[in-house]
Amino acid sequence: MTASKTILYIAMSLDGYIARLDGSVDWLFDVEGDGGDNGYAAFYQTIGSVVMGRSTYEExxxxxxxxxxxxxxxxxxxxxxxxxxxxxxFTTEHVETLIPRLKETSEGDVWIIGGGLLVQSVMETQLLDEIEIAIIPKVLGEGIPLFPKGTSPALLRMIRTQTLGQIISIRYEVRRSPASRGFITG
Incomplete structure (x- = not known):
């Protein structure tokens, strides 16, 4: 059995935002994709459990x-x-214990849906294995950033790119140092 991965799969504006300041993602729905679901169904088939923040849930x-x-x-x-x-x-459990538990029990990968503070926490605790970002060709000017100020530095290795109409999807592997199990940062 293959070990479950923790994957951040998310759309982002060209200027790095995942939502407007009010949490709205209405700007995602009028972009020209590949005419289908832009790979979502295939991705979702690999998922065993989902984790999101409360604001993302409400949106x-x-x-x-x-x-x-x-x-x-x-x-x-x-x-x-x-x-x-x-x-x-709903849970108040910290990602430091929740994510490893889900990776052990999930019948598929663990999808980190968002938002930015959850992403920051998962990166800080070094629990993220892969990141797939769909870059939407829009500049919002302001909003909720994918990586909020103070997010832990990380070095990523690109493992796949796809063009989906006007959307570019990039999949990265989060690189870790074998000795420290921390992120490689240079």
């Missing part, structure tokens, strides 16, 4: 009448206890 709920990840274990990180919700498990 996902505005995008569809049905929760799109109801067929997978879904964890929503929150700093405070939340009332139960269908299809998700």
């Amino acid at each position: 996902v709920l505005t995008l569809s009448e049905e929760f799109p990840y109801a067929d997978r274990p879904a964890y929503v990180l929150s700093r405070a206890e939340q009332p139960p919700a269908p299809h998700v498990q």
Whole structure:
């Protein structure tokens, strides 16, 4: 059995934002892709569980009448206890213990959906294995950055690129030092 990976799979504007300042991702829906789902269905088939922050969860709920990840274990990180919700498990557990546990028990890879603070935390704890970014050809000018100020430095190795209409998708492997198991930073 292949070990599960932790993967950040996310869309980003050309200037590095994953959402507008109010959390909206409306700017994603009028870009010319490849005419299909831009590889999403194939990616989703590899996923065993999903992890997202509470703000991302709330934005996902505005995008569809049905929760799109109801067929997978879904964890929503929150700093405070939340009332139960269908299809998700709210948790105050830190990513440092949650992610390794999910990698052990998940029947597929662990998808880090967002947002920026979750990405920052997963990178800081050196738990991210791969990053796939779909670069959307738009400049937002301001918004929620993919990598907030203070994100741990990391060296990545490109393992794949794809052109999907006007979208460029880049898959990176997060490189780690064999001795320290930390990120290689130079």
